[in-house]
Amino acid sequence: MVKAERLTKRFGSVIALDSIDVEVPKGLTVIVGPNGGGKSTFLKIAAGAYRPTKGRVKVLGRDPWRDEGVKKRIGVSFDPPALPQLRTGREWLEYLLSAKGGNGRSVMEAAEMFGAGSFIEKKVRDYSAGMRKRVSLAQAFLGSPELVFLDEPLANLDLNGMKDVLEVIRKEHEEGLNLVVISHIWRPFMEIADYAVLIAAGKVQTAGSPEEIMPLLERTFPL
Numbered sequence: 001m002v003k004a005e006r007l008t009k010r011f012g013s014v015i016a017l018d019s020i021d022v023e024v025p026k027g028l029t030v031i032v033g034p035n036g037g038g039k040s041t042f043l044k045i046a047a048g049a050y051r052p053t054k055g056r057v058k059v060l061g062r063d064p065w066r067d068e069g070v071k072k073r074i075g076v077s078f079d080p081p082a083l084p085q086l087r088t089g090r091e092w093l094e095y096l097l098s099a100k101g102g103n104g105r106s107v108m109e110a111a112e113m114f115g116a117g118s119f120i121e122k123k124v125r126d127y128s129a130g131m132r133k134r135v136s137l138a139q140a141f142l143g144s145p146e147l148v149f150l151d152e153p154l155a156n157l158d159l160n161g162m163k164d165v166l167e168v169i170r171k172e173h174e175e176g177l178n179l180v181v182i183s184h185i186w187r188p189f190m191e192i193a194d195y196a197v198l199i200a201a202g203k204v205q206t207a208g209s210p211e212e213i214m215p216l217l218e219r220t221f222p223l
């Protein structure tokens with residue numbers, strides 16, 4: 001699904017990713033690691049939002065920086081959510097869906113998956129943090145994505161919201177969707193993930209099945 005080879009990203013003197021090699025298989029992959037470790041940078045490069053400084057990444061066999069076509073085949077939810085303040089949720093989701101060709105899951109269907117149907121007519125600037133998160137999650141599931149990237153899908157949600165989002169992810173995974181999820185709340189994802197990657201200090205520290213990397217996670221992030 002995603003293959004990175006000697007992938008490096010620098011921001012000035014900061015080395016966010018330091019020559020990483022990683023291959024994300026089909027299914028559900030969870031990426032964990034400490035603050036500032038490089039997880040979101042990896043997701044943004046895979047989504048085609050950042051250009052690698054060195055090395056390369058392939059997503060669905062394509063270079064996401066150069067190939068606009070691959071962006072139509074993926075869904076992405078950034079954290080913090082990147083939404084236009086002066087638009088309504090509906091306007092934003094409609095814009096994204098039309099950029100993807102307009103077919104597949106509709107704006108209302110995606111919004112309702114995340115309980116956002118009741119407020120998408122409001123302007124984004126009037127949303128709470130949890131409402132922004134819900135619209136940002138909906139955007140990743142518009143159309144017919146083959147691969148979905150979610151950065152911190154449980155952030156800013158109340159307990160019921162977290163349960164609902166976990167259930168959506170579990171169901172979508174079961175139905176064959178490929179997902180890459182970054183989450184500090186890693187335990188519930190370990191129960192359903194096929195693969196797990198620990199990124200810290202700009203390096204892939206370990207990667208494997210959840211069973212393989214759980215002992216290290218338990219020692220490093222015991223929460």
Ligand SMILES: Nc1ncnc2c1ncn2[C@@H]1O[C@H](COP(=O)(O)OP(=O)(O)OP(=O)(O)O)[C@@H](O)[C@H]1O
Nearest residue numbers: 011014015016033034035036037038039040041042
């Ligand atoms: N746009 C940017 N400009 C400058 N530095 C950046 C930028 N984005 C990330 N960085 C730096 O790159 C490093 C990795 O950041 P990144 O956001 O990828 O970490 P993360 O693992 O996602 O962290 P968190 O768990 O806190 O979200 C950090 O040192 C961060 O300050």
